[in-house]
Amino acid sequence: MKYRDQAAAGLASIEEAILGLLAERPEGLINNEIARTLKLESDFAGRQKNYLTYSVLGGLLKRGLVKREKQDGKQPFKLAR
Template identity: 55%
Template sequence: MSELRDRARQARAILEETIVDALDGQPGGFYNNELTRLLDLESDYEGRQSNYLTYSLLGGLLTDGRVKKEKRDGRTYYMKANEP
């Protein structure tokens, strides 16, 4: 069971780094759907909770201070946080 958790943690870390790298190349940021399309992480779920994977990953990155968000034009944009 711990091997499965380790693999999941590694996969999450890779996805988080990929998101941060994508945001680093886009100073104006992305909103969630743009990011999911760019990284080909769109969900196949047809309900209201589509593309939740990237929301979840962005939430962790926000908590860690690696990403910040800004509301513009009725949308929430995610950007790489400034380095300390």
């Protein structure tokens, strides 16, 4: 149970950091910008880059805390207000 609690605390911390960052950037950010800004870029050599932040953003989307809007050919993540 200790490891599960550690993982839950880590996830909550990453979510909080992403939400705080998006609050400072009302124009929104794409996943790669979020990963780079928070120093969470993946070192994985395959095609699935920055999946950690993308996965966390998916959970925030599902809970209605962030949204995506098409903008200049991109779909940045923004806070859902």
